[in-house]
């Protein structure tokens with residue numbers, strides 16, 4: 001079955017909260033599936049912002065089903081295909097197509113050092129065009145507005161390819177340390193290394209880090225030796241390496257929250273004790 005029918009089918013049949021967060025330039029719905037197991041943490045997962053990377057939408061479907069069945073904590077919003085027009089172009093006309101229907105690369109259209117990326121271009125085309133201004137496109141605008149509405153604790157953006165994790169965007173030291181913890185959780189369960197890239201800008205992850213000041217991570221699935229678009233026969237390996245990601249992140253957030261509250265109660269105990277000592281002396 002084609003990826004559009006698979007998403008549509010899941011949308012019609014899965015018994016969870018579902019919504020259309022916006023429409024593409026050509027009017028296709030951008031779907032979101034929300035699976036709520038508990039209030040905290042709140043995460044957003046996105047897929048296929050780049051057209052030719054639609055293998056990640058197949059991964060989305062499996063992660064949605066799996067978290068629906070076996071998730072224990074957290075609220076996760078899954079947007080399995082941010083760029084449906086582009087995916088259709090990649091499937092029918094140009095397999096290497098990366099942009100949206102207007103020739104704008106959506107993942108350089110966000111307001112985070114917009115237009116300063118090393119590979120940015122300023123004419124429309126199949127990839128790397130930043131648009132006329134940040135959020136010039138309905139798809140990036142929809143993702144921005146949804147993210148602002150949800151106010152998540154973290155976002156994860158799935159891309160292909162390279163088997164790498166990007167998690168930095170000029171954070172200060174304190175936030176770098178915090179965000180590194182979550183990138184490491186992903187690295188530990190996928191086996192993908194955490195990589196420093198210095199010359200990207202205008203991405204969704206960049207914007208989440210810079211403007212929302214939350215941890216935000218890009219996961220590149222599929223070996224760099226493969227060519228775009230990744231063939232479905234590589235899907236089982238991608239699924240296997242990524243099957244724990246959603247669970248592991250929600251667990252880590254809860255673990256840290258628990259440690260924090262345990263620490264806070266220990267501190268208040270200490271304070272109480274020293275106050276007592278003062279009283280006695």
Ligand SMILES: [Zn+2]
Nearest residue numbers: 050053159160
């Ligand atoms: Zn990409």
